[in-house]
Amino acid sequence: MGEWPSQAVNDFRGRLLPETGTPVGYAALIAAYGLAIPLPPRLTAIAERHHPVATTAWNMLTPRHRPASTLAAQLTFAIKWEGVDLSVLAQLFRVLAPDTIADLVRATPTGAFARRIWFLYEWMTGDRLDLPDAGKVRLVDVVDPNQQFALADGEVSTRHRVVNNLPGTPRFCPMIRRSPVLVAAAAKKLDERARGQIGRVRPDLVARAAAFLLLNDSKSSFAIEGEQPSSTRAIRWGQAIAEAGQTRLSLPEFDRLQRIVIGDARFVRLGLRDEGGFVGVHDRETGDPIPDHVSARAQDLEDLLTGLVDYAARTLQGGHDPVAAAAALAFGFVYIHPYVDGNGRLHRWLIHHVLAAAAYNPPGLVFPVSAAILRHLDTYRSVLESYSRPLLSEIEWRRTSSGNVEVLNDTADYYRFFDATAHAEFLYACVEQTIEQDLPAEVAFLEAFDRFSLGVQEIVDMPADQVELLQKFLQQNDGRLSQRARTREFAALTADETAQVEQLYRDSFRAEQ
Structure with missing residues (x-):
């Protein structure tokens, strides 16, 4: 273990603070234990004055909030003020002896934060600490729903006397903060707006609009990848999008969808990758990979995808926000990048799957999210890179003889646990655009076309x-x-x-x- 940050600084691991401050909470834990992880999108520091200015990257608190330089104080502070960051906790629990956590709990056995930490340790590691059950104390949520998106209907852990409202399992569980942007977006109740719009439109127009929007989304999803599919291929993928949400996810279902999206598989290996993978280019002279993103190791794929499948079922059954769940699931899939080809279109199909399974969109109608993404490609890429680029520095790899990458360190947790706040903000904006612009525009066009068509017949x-x-x-x-x-x-x-x-x-x- 290193030392707790005790001096005020102007930057932390290259991230500038808005003003001089002392990193605390998760930042202090990362520093003290030398944790090798991409920095969380938002960290906390104690400012030197009583009216600090917070930013999207730093929550600056006053000197009276300063925690003691101990594991218990910093960990409790982190969960209280920053929520549950599973990426930090996964690394931290690996380097801490079980007795260290057990002693922390024994110090305040009925404390709400001690019980949450205790539950998270056993939940993530699968190890049972030498502690008696908590007994009769008030239940507390593992995740504060005012801080982060969580299940509305979690299950009680009688051992710890907590409600497990985590959206996923230890195999896959991205977390999303309730940022001001997301609080405002969720309050708009976009699903109700969409149903209200559709309810005022003739059924035949709805059916025609749905057919156009479905095909438009299919073509846009290919266009994002720089492809121009044949009409047959676009229609076939559109049919797969229309069926999203009707069956439970599974590894065979992912394989089936990949076969549909690829079409001609003579030059593409179908099924899960059996070697490393990356997104990027090769050096023209040496042939060395130049990755923009390094995918999950082949030996981790089945476990990660099983976690992803469980996350989809758990969030649906537990009453999680559908758009937030879709963002975490879809972007988590594309970061894992389980296939040689087809990952991008499957990632966007997953958005449709989650929204349809939760009945978020009106029956029979697909929100053309891919069309909205296509209009905002630069923002989409920035959101993708908001996690994949920082992740690059934590992955050790070497070139293979075929010009691929071989990952040398254990990276599975990087794909299980990440902050998907920016991804949810982006997806909410896309969904809002489809509801407020694309859907009304298509209905208006069809109404105008019908007026025109009838008028032509009179001429x-x-x-x-x-x-x-x-x-x-x-x-x-x-x-x-x-x-x-x-x-x-x-x-x-x-x-x-x-x-x-x-x-x-x-x-x-x-x-x-």
Whole structure:
């Protein structure tokens, strides 16, 4: 063990503080025990003045909040003020002797924080401490639901007298802080807004809008990967998206979905990776890997994915916020990166799965989240890299003969436990955009098209496919038929009919435009 931070500093492991302060809580534990983990997105420090300024990266507290320089004081402070950080605790519990935790609990056996720490130690390590059961004391939640997203319906641990409202299991359990952004987003009740919108729309329009949004999401998911799929492939993946949420997740189900998304598997290995993996490029001269992200080790994949499957079931049954759960599950999957190819599209499919399973979106309607992501690719990549880039420095690897990477240290916990707050904030923004913009826009378009189609039939008898072509020509040329359309595809229209059609288009699509 090193020393507890006792001097005020201006930076901590390269992260600048907004003002001079002494790192405490999880930061102090990381420093004192030399824990090798990516820094949590938000740390805490004690400022030198009584009116400090907090930031998204630092919670600055006043001198009166300063904890003592002991394990019990710093660990209790961390859980009280920063919530449950499983990534730090996993590393910490590995370096602490069991008797150290047992002594901490014995000092205050009925204390709420001591019992939470005791439960977390046994839950994460699987080891039973030499302690009697807590007895008759008031139940406390393991996770403070005012600080972090947790299950609404957890289970009681009679040994520790706590309610286990953790969203996952020791195999996979990302945590999400209740940031001001997420508190505001959850309060909007976007699922109720969507159902309210749909309830005011004719069922036939809803069905047509749903079909378009589904195909749009499928194409957008491929586009994010830089691919332009054939119509058949896009439709097939769209059908898989439409079925999301209807069956329980499993490893065979992931394999089935990968086969659908890949299509032609002659040049891609199907099934879980049997070697290392990374996202990045190779050095042109040496062929050495230059990773932007290093994936989980092949030997850890089944255990991690089993944890991911359990997380999906547990959050659904326990009443977890669906958007928050979808973010943790989907981004956790893509960080694990279990397949050689197809991970990105499966990661976005998981968003649909969680939302559909929780009945968050209206029945039969898919929120085109991938389309929203495609419009905000830079932000999406920044969110992905908010964890994957800091993680790189903690992974030891070497090049294999095939130009791949072989991970040399135990990295499984890096993929089990991470802070998914930024990921949930991003996903909530995408969901809101689909509900407030994409869905109304598509319904408005269909209503306008129906007005236009009916009006065209009053001017001239025209097949439906020609009406669609006519509308596309007018849309592409700001409401006027081009010279080409007048002389070729719609040469049969008289000048008067053409003028009527152009005016009809402007009248029909005025509100939609």
